[in-house]
Amino acid sequence: MKTGDGGVVTTTLEQAMEWGRSNSLWPLTFGLACCAIEMMAIQAADMDIARFGSEVFRNSPRQSDLMIVAGTVTKKMAPRVRRLYEEMPYPKYVIAMGVCVIQGGPYNQGYSVVLGVDKVVPVDVYVPGCPPTPEALTHGIMLLQKKIRNETDR
Amino acid sequence: MIEVKEPKKELPLVGTLKAMWIVGKHIFQKPVTTQYPEERKPMPDRFRFRIFLSLDDCVGCTLCEQVCPNLSIHMNKVERENPRNKRKIYPDVNFGTCTVCRNCEEICPTDAIYLTHVFETSRTRNSFTYSPDELSLSEDEVIK
């Protein structure tokens, strides 16, 4: 979305859109490795991500707003991650979950792991941990919500 | 060795209705959700997440650097008065690769490096290298 010229109406509309977007982040069903199980765990009853309006895990990238890159991105997978990201409609957000997608994590000495998914797709929020607990990931999602509403500088 | 028996066949439709009841009756149970930011489950004592460093205890032995499986720890020169740390080197931790495996805590001879319950470490920037000073601070102070 373009930024408004400062007019009251534009700003309010903009804010309303941001509010809507931040409260209805539909993630893509996209699990790569270990973190995917923790991603399933935030969907599950114990840490119910539906409270934030994000329980609608869509299978098609066309219908999702948020890609939680959960698990190691290997070099073989990286072009696919890129393609999935490109298939998503704007505005789209990416959460890098786990240290593997942040900087390669435990596999950073190896030959087939991408050292950080931000080399492939732009990332909005990084959630460290191996794997991050559901609480930590929820914290990341809340941080993303704040970022969409321009409320954070973390 | 026991042979598993196939469950006995239900009448058509009756079985499906039974299964529906098994699922549907859960609506009378209380939800098990912990509403995270407001409610928190009690944290187990042994829960481990972000690494902290007690600067006064560190003797600069580099064992943690050696044992770290994924090269997250590097020794850094820090000008700081500490009679036990003659070489004046302290570990800095890259939390962007740390797998909280606790090997460093296990091997540390003086228990200077330890893992804590702090888990709210997400950021919008890819900069997770904590300098020795930052390792001894809480998360909010580090952000500042």
Next chain:
Amino acid sequence: MDVLTRLAHFFAPLTHYVAYILAYLFESIFLVIFVTIVLVFMIYLFRKYMARVQLRIGPNRVGKFGLLQLMADGLKLAGKESILPKGRDDLPFRIAPLIVFIGLVMSFAILPYGDFYWIGSLTITHSNVSVILLFAAIAIMPIGEILAGVSSRNKYAILGALRGVAKDVSFEVPMMISVIALVMMASARTSEPLNLSDLVSSQIIPFGIPEVIGLLVFFISMIARASYSPFDMGESDSELVSGHSTEYSGMRFGMFYMGLFGSIFLSSMMVSLLYLGGYNGPFSSDAGFVYLLIKTVVLVLIAFTVWLSVPRIRIDRFVNMGWKYLLPISIINLIIAGIITLGVGL
């Protein structure tokens, strides 16, 4: 006095034609608003019900109890980029979601809703063949889904569309036959059995009681028609990603999403109208609409429970079920209905 006449009276100072045109216009607007409210309510209900059955809480951050969740979703979908995939068949791709939505609204326009206190009759369309009209209208929605599947040039979407065709073909016939049985039953009491209002009003005992088999066949067919689990052949999200709507995004997808929930409500309402006495209730007939809503919501909850607990049926078994079981059963049901009509004269 129904809504239309009231509106016409309101605009009476204008000429007769203008008044009626305005009245129709306003009534259509009311209808669209009603359908939207129903959809919002349905999606909210589904998400809450699903959450509770799965021991979760469901949306509760936006507004009290998450009541504004759907508003957030709507705003987001409206603000999303609507991707037009490469290699699409342009016109069908664009109009397919509209067809689904229009089909839904049209079907709602034909249903009779009974009375509601001071407003009077809420029924919109008065036709003496409204049963036929209704079944014509609900046949529009699958066309949109099939168009969507074929036009988006995606293998998953085409497979979804093919499954949709197979599903529709195999379930149309038993459904129609069980409705014919109803019309036969109603013809004993009313002179216009093809008029939905008369068909519903003639149920002193709800048709579901003598016609249990018909009710079952019709309910299963309506589940299949609304295409949710266990019969979500077109979508089948674990097999075909999202079936016919795989390539859709933004508001175009939103229309499919609403169409799904709308058709669940529509089919539940049809079952309650045709088999459970519709707006006939034990006390005053003024509250007809309320009775109808209560019956519908109960059916909707049953439908949701089916959705949440039953695995997806395999497509070949599904077609078999339609032709080999439901069709003979519905014919037997037709014979039973004939016997009841002739012999007992309910």
Next chain:
Amino acid sequence: MVEVLEETTGKDGRKVLKVAKENLLALLSDLKDNGFTHLSLITGIDRKSKLEVVYHLHNLTKNEYVVVKTETLDERVPSATGLFKSADWDEREQYDLMGIVFEGHPNLKRLFLPDSWVGHPLRKNYDLSKVQYINMDENGDDYATFDPGDGW
């Protein structure tokens, strides 16, 4: 009877049979006839000067275990796919990561990495500092490059 070079017992108490690579298939089929129908594992070990290939065979009914070892100097070993179907992917994996060419394998392609990957990573002389990238062509197949190119 197949000539066995050396018969020892390993540290874990399993019987180890050393065999020349010409006699490998004969020994394996012999063992298969004796009930060792379960080929658990094929391992390639890079001994710098030579490559060692280790087969773990298993007799399910008698619950016996045997380890067959062979060595090769020219990276070539006869394929066991004719005897055991499970050897198919195992051999492809060892070819992929270790660079052992299994002669007679019907479809000897890399299993994990794309075919154009240079080098065999589990070799001791594999240079980890040379970074390779993988890109995807239009058919969805992968190819490896040294050039980051688009999307990286």
Next chain:
Amino acid sequence: MIQEEQKNEHREWTELNMGPQHPSTHGVLRLKVKLDGETVKEVEPIIGYLHRNAEKICELDYYCDSLIYFDRMDYVAAMNMEVGYLEAAEKLLNIPPPERAQWIRVIMAELGRIAAHLVWAGAFGLDLGMLSPFFYCFVQREKILRIFTEICGSRQETNYMSIGGVYQDINENIIYMIEEFTKEFPDKLEEIFNAFVKNDIFMSRNKGIGILEPDVAIQYAVTGPMLRASGIEYDVRKAEPYLVYDKLNFDIPVSYKKDNLARFLVRFEEMRQSVRIVKQAIKKIPDGPYFNPKAKKSLMIRLRGEGEVYARTESPKGEFGVYLVGDGGVKPYRVRVRSPSLRNLSVIRHLGKDVLIADLIAISGTIDLVFGEVDR
């Protein structure tokens, strides 16, 4: 053969690429499927999308460090992976764990098995389109993870066991928690089980589908619940007991029906048996040290091993083998992992012929794939 090829030319088969991002491929499996209408004519799995070079990195690290890579192989059953690695490493390094540590390991491994099977059951339900059992499974799994957190401080990738024992001892509180869990769990398990098997449609989706003959299973080196569901009574815990499994009383479930349903039932029965093992073990657990002092503190990185060791354990997916080669240094010379899922997956080429797409999904669901272990 030639006739078949000619037939193939006449018919037009649609080629469909399922995955790597597909809702029911459990991660990053890519299936190249040739379709004739809805019927799958040929399926070719393409793997390697999660190839994380664990075997290579293990060679670069100390013996005690390699554990974290094993945690991340079968990431839903990290405890079992640790047991598998340590069985090999301790034999190679000659550091036997004390008795108490062995009992603790058995308890943890069995709890891990339950957790892994619960994830599988939930995901299998989702594959078939059942939305709710997934949540009930995860509620139970969360209780196990709670126990794990209490014991070692991490939920999933536990890194609990160390060479020569375990990192932390278990205490009264944990024993109480485990006892509570074993008391409650069987009822809940029955409920989940009934939510599946009472359904006619679930039965019709699984009965007689994906029949795996025992000789084919052996040819493809299939192990674990899949092998047992094909009627071969084989379990490493009984055949070659490790830890203290020979002192415990439990049964190995077998089925002779060979189909999807048999695999489903075998896994559920395994969960019941695991509860039985945990119940016994928690009572029998002896006092004593929980680690071997030879591998503590700074000695951790000075362990040297020489020789070759192959150790097998029964992971939730099947026979998990670790082949360790040491050259006398502080780092392993070669680490080779026998991943059961890889062999179990290879059989999909055989099973996925002339079935419907829906059946292919159900079959790949019962194989129980975890890609961390397939690709490593």
